[in-house]
Amino acid sequence: MDIKERRGNGEGDALQRALVGATAVAAAAGAALFIGSKLRSGRGEPWISDAPRSTRRGRNSLIGRTVTIAKPAQEIYDFWRDFSNLAQVMENVERIDVIDQRQSHWVVKAPGGSTVEWDSVVTEDEPSRLIAWESTKGSNIRNSGRVEFLDAAPGRGTMVRLTMVYDPPGGTAGRLVAKLLQREPAEQARRDLRRLKQFLETGEITSSTSPSGRRSESPAKQYI
Amino acid sequence: MRALTWQGRHDVRVETVPDPEIVNPRDAIIRITSTAICGSDLHLYDGYIPTMRAGDILGHENMGEVVEVGAKSPLKKGQRVVIPFTVSCGDCFFCKKQQYSACDNANPATTSDMSETLYGYPMGAALGYAHLTGGYAGGQAEYLRVPYSDVGPIVIPDGLEDDKVLFLSDILPTGWMAAENAEIEEGDTVAVWGCGPVGLFAIQSALIMGAHKVIAIDHYAARLDLAKRLGAEILDYREVDVREALFEMTGGIGPDACIDCVGMESHGLGIDNLVDTAKAHTFLGTDRPAALRQAILACRKGGRVSVPGVYGGMADKFPIGAFMEKGLTLKTGQTHVQKYSQKLLEMIGEDKIDTTFLISHHASLEEGPSMYRHWHDDQDEYTKIVLKPGMERVAA
Numbered sequence: 001m002d003i004k005e006r007r008g009n010g011e012g013d014a015l016q017r018a019l020v021g022a023t024a025v026a027a028a029a030g031a032a033l034f035i036g037s038k039l040r041s042g043r044g045e046p047w048i049s050d051a052p053r054s055t056r057r058g059r060n061s062l063i064g065r066t067v068t069i070a071k072p073a074q075e076i077y078d079f080w081r082d083f084s085n086l087a088q089v090m091e092n093v094e095r096i097d098v099i100d101q102r103q104s105h106w107v108v109k110a111p112g113g114s115t116v117e118w119d120s121v122v123t124e125d126e127p128s129r130l131i132a133w134e135s136t137k138g139s140n141i142r143n144s145g146r147v148e149f150l151d152a153a154p155g156r157g158t159m160v161r162l163t164m165v166y167d168p169p170g171g172t173a174g175r176l177v178a179k180l181l182q183r184e185p186a187e188q189a190r191r192d193l194r195r196l197k198q199f200l201e202t203g204e205i206t207s208s209t210s211p212s213g214r215r216s217e218s219p220a221k222q223y224i
Numbered sequence: 225m226r227a228l229t230w231q232g233r234h235d236v237r238v239e240t241v242p243d244p245e246i247v248n249p250r251d252a253i254i255r256i257t258s259t260a261i262c263g264s265d266l267h268l269y270d271g272y273i274p275t276m277r278a279g280d281i282l283g284h285e286n287m288g289e290v291v292e293v294g295a296k297s298p299l300k301k302g303q304r305v306v307i308p309f310t311v312s313c314g315d316c317f318f319c320k321k322q323q324y325s326a327c328d329n330a331n332p333a334t335t336s337d338m339s340e341t342l343y344g345y346p347m348g349a350a351l352g353y354a355h356l357t358g359g360y361a362g363g364q365a366e367y368l369r370v371p372y373s374d375v376g377p378i379v380i381p382d383g384l385e386d387d388k389v390l391f392l393s394d395i396l397p398t399g400w401m402a403a404e405n406a407e408i409e410e411g412d413t414v415a416v417w418g419c420g421p422v423g424l425f426a427i428q429s430a431l432i433m434g435a436h437k438v439i440a441i442d443h444y445a446a447r448l449d450l451a452k453r454l455g456a457e458i459l460d461y462r463e464v465d466v467r468e469a470l471f472e473m474t475g476g477i478g479p480d481a482c483i484d485c486v487g488m489e490s491h492g493l494g495i496d497n498l499v500d501t502a503k504a505h506t507f508l509g510t511d512r513p514a515a516l517r518q519a520i521l522a523c524r525k526g527g528r529v530s531v532p533g534v535y536g537g538m539a540d541k542f543p544i545g546a547f548m549e550k551g552l553t554l555k556t557g558q559t560h561v562q563k564y565s566q567k568l569l570e571m572i573g574e575d576k577i578d579t580t581f582l583i584s585h586h587a588s589l590e591e592g593p594s595m596y597r598h599w600h601d602d603q604d605e606y607t608k609i610v611l612k613p614g615m616e617r618v619a620a
Contacts, residue, residue: 070317091333156317187337194333194346201315202372203296204248206332208349210361210369211242213229213279 054163063164063186067193070157071200073128073149079200080131080147083120089195089205092188103136116141160196162189226613227281227365228592233271234600236282236593244361244369249296252373254288254305258386259363261285261592261599261609262309262394263420264487264534268354269596272488273536275338275355283364283611284309284352285393287386290377297373305377307370308561309394311349311360314375324348325558330372331358348558364592366613378565381573387580388572390610391425396579397564399425399485402532403433405555406481413437415470415479415522416456417515419447421608422532423485424582427456430483432576439473441466443491444604450582470522478524486515487533496541511539520547531556582608589613 049055054064069076079085083096083104094115097105102122110116118139124132124146134144145164152159164185198206227241244253262285267273287306290299299305311331312324319327327348331339335355336346342356351370352362361369370377380389399422406414414430416423419442427438431454440451441459448458459469470479488511490497500512519529520543529552547554571577584607587595591611598606 068317070315070320190337191333194336197316198313198329198333202250202313202329204250206313206329206349206371207247208332208335208358208360208371209245209247210281210359211225211227211244211365212277212281212361213227213231213237213239213241214277 052161052163063189064161065186065189065193066159066161067197068152068157068159069197069200073151073158076158076160076196076200077128077131077149079196081125081127089199090188090192091195104133118143160193162193164189225366226589227361228283228589228611229278230268230276230280230282231278234269236269236596238590238592241281241365244367246292246294247369248371249294250372250374251294252290252297252299252370252377253292254286254307254363254368254370254377255291256286256288256363256366256368256613257304258288258390259283259286259365259589259611259613260390260393260395261364261595261611263422264353265596266600267488267534267536269600270489273354273356275359277355277359280352280354280359281361281363281365282352283362283368284350285390285395286351286363286368287380287390287393288363288368291367293373299373299377299379304380304382305370306380306389306392306565307351307363307368308376308378308392308397308565309350309352310376310558310561311351311358311371312375312562313372314562318348319375322560322563324375324560324562325350326560335359350558364589364611366589376562378569380569384573387583387610389569389579391421391579392561392565392568392572394559394561395421396425396568396577397561398422398532398559399427400429400564400568401557401559402426402483402485402530403429403435405528405530405532405557406430406483407528407553407555408433408435408481410434411436412480413439413474413477414481414483415439415441415519416451416483416485417441417519418485418487418533419444419451419458420485420603421582423447423483424450424454425579426483426485426532427451427454428577430481431455437473439470439479446604447607450607453581466518467522474524478522478527480524481528481530482519482523483530484516484519484533488512488535488537490514490516500539511535511537513539513542517541517543520552523550523552525550526552528553528555530554532559583610585609586615587611588615 052064084098087093087095092109094107094109099105104120106120107115107117118141119136120133121136122133128149130148132146135142148161150159195205225243226238228236229239230236265282268276290301290303290305293299310325312319312327313329316328325348330349331346335358338356339347347357349358351360378392403426408414408430412435414435416426419440427440430438438456440456441461442448443460443462452458459466490512497512497514523529589611595609599609
C-alpha cells in the first residue's frame with residue numbers, strides 16, 4: 001500500500017478516518033512490518049539531508065530523539081541491552097521481564113491504574129553500536145524501536161539516538177497508543193532519555209521533590 | 225516546619241509545611257541559619273516569572289547547619305555550609321566546563337520541557353525559583369533539602385560569621401562574574417547600572433580586578449552612597465543625562481565595559497520604558513530592558529557589555545544596529561556559583577572583600593512577608609534583608 005495515498009484519503013474523508021480508527025489496532029499490527037523496513041535502513045523515499053529522518057518536516061511516523069551522554073558507548077549499550085534496567089529510567093514502564101537473550105515482556109502503565117503488556121523481540125544487536133526490537137505478532141500494541149550509540153565529539157561521550165515507531169499509515173493508531181501510554185510517545189521518549197542520561201552520568205534520577213504549601217501534596221511525591 | 229510561601233502576585237505567607245526528606249543518595253538537609261531576600265525574588269513577587277505555583281517555598285540565598293545526609297553525600301552533620309542557588313550535578317558536559325548554571329541534569333525530566341520550548345534547550349536548575357528551573361523548594365524556611373550536596377555546598381571554617389559568607393550563595397559570585405564577563409583591562413572605565421546588591425558587588429569586584437574608574441548609576445540615594453563608599457563615581461539618572469554624562473566623564477571615548485545589574489524590571493525614564501511598562505502590565509511583553517538599551521548605546525566602540533541582571537522573556541527595541549556597528553561583545557548568564565566559591569571564600573577570609581556593608585536589616589522568618597513589602601516599596605532604606613529562622617520575632 002502506498003503510504004502517502006492512504007494518508008491523503010484518511011485526512012480527506014471522515015468515514016475513512018472512522019474506519020481507520022475502528023481498526024486501529026489491526027492497522028498498528030500492519031504498521032509493525034512497515035516500521036521494521038523503515039527503521040532498518042534508509043530505503044524508500046529520497047532523503048538528501050544528513051539529519052535523522054525523524055527531524056523531517058510535516059507528518060512524521062517516526063519518533064526520534066538524540067541525547068549525548070558523557071559515558072563510553074559500551075557502558076550505555078550494556079545498560080540498555082539488559083532490558084530489565086530500563087524500568088528505572090522509563091517513567092511509564094512498570095517492569096520489563098527478560099525472557100531470554102532476544103525476548104522480553106513489557107508491562108507498561110496505562111490510565112486508571114491499569115497496565116498494558118506485550119512481548120518484544122530483539123531484531124538487531126551490534127554490541128556498542130545499536131539495538132533494535134519490535135513487539136511480537138500476537139501483541140496488542142504493536143511498536144518497534146531502535147537505539148544507536150554514536151561517537152560524540154572527542155571527550156564528549158556518546159550520542160544516543162532513540163527511534164521508535166507507533167504510528168501506522170492513517171495516523172489514528174498513534175494517537176490510540178498515546179492514550180494507552182498516558183503521554184505522547186515523543187514527550188515520553190524525550191523525558192525517558194533525559195532520565196537515562198541523569199542516571200548514567202550522576203548515579204541518580206534527578207528529583208525536585210520538596211515540601212510546599214500545597215496541602216494535597218506529599219513532600220515525597222513529584223507534582224508535575 | 226515553618227516556611228515562606230509564594231501565593232500569588234504581592235502575596236507571600238509564612239505557613240506550616242511538611243519537613244523536607246532525603247530523596248536521593250547525594251542529598252543533604254540543612255537547618256537554615258540565614259537566608260537572604262534577593263532582587264530576583266522581587267521578579268517572583270511581582271509575578272513576572274512564569275511557572276510559579278501557589279505554595280512554592282521561596283529563597284535561594286541560603287546557609288545553615290547540616291542535619292541529615294544521604295548515603296553518598298560527603299557532608300557531615302554539624303558542618304556549616306553555604307548553598308549555591310544553582311543546582312549542579314558536577315558530572316555533565318557543562319559542569320565539567322565549569323558552566324554550572326547550565327547543568328544538563330539538575331532540572332528534572334518533567335520540568336525541563338518548559339524551558340526547552342521557551343529557550344530552545346532545557347535550562348539548568350535553581351533553588352527556590354520557578355518550575356521552569358526545576359521547582360525546587362527554597363530556603364526561606366527552617367529546613368532545606370540540598371540536592372547534589374557533594375557539588376554545591378561550601379563548608380565554612382569556624383570563625384566566619386553568617387553575614388560574612390552568606391552571599392557566597394548568589395550575589396557575591398554574581399557580582400564577581402559580572403565583572404569577569406566585562407573583561408576588565410588596566411586603565412578601563414567600567415559603568416555599572418543598578419546599585420542593588422549585585423551592582424555593589426560588581427563595583428567592588430571591578431575595582432579589585434584593576435578598573436581605573438567605576439561609574440555607578442542608580443536613583444536611590446542610599447544605594448548611590450554605598451557605591452561611593454566603595455570608591456565609585458556616581459550618577460543619579462534622574463538628575464543627569466546618563467549617556468551625555470558618561471561621554472563627558474570618559475573624555476568622549478565611552479566606558480570600556482558596561483554592566484547591567486538591573487534586569488527585566490528597569491525603572492528608567494525614557495519613552496521606550498513607558499511603552500514597555502504598559503506592555504508588561506497588559507501581558508503583551510514581559511521584559512523592560514531600559515538599562516540594557518542604555519548600556520549598549522553608552523558603551524565605547526569595541527567595548528564589552530555584561531548582563532547579570534535577570535531577563536526572562538522577550539524584549540523589543542533592542543539596539544541591534546549600535547550593538548553590531550560598534551563591535552560590542554555581550555556576555556550574560558546565570559552565575560556559575562561553584563566556579564567562584566573557593567576563591568571568594570579565601571578572599572573573605574583574608575579581608576579582601578567585605579560583604580557585610582550592604583546588609584540593612586535582619587529579621588525573623590515570621591517577619592518575611594512584611595520584609596518583602598519593604599524590599600519592594602522602600603528600596604532606598606532596605607538595601608539587603610537577611611532572614612534568620614531561629615531569631616525571635618521583634619516588632620518591625
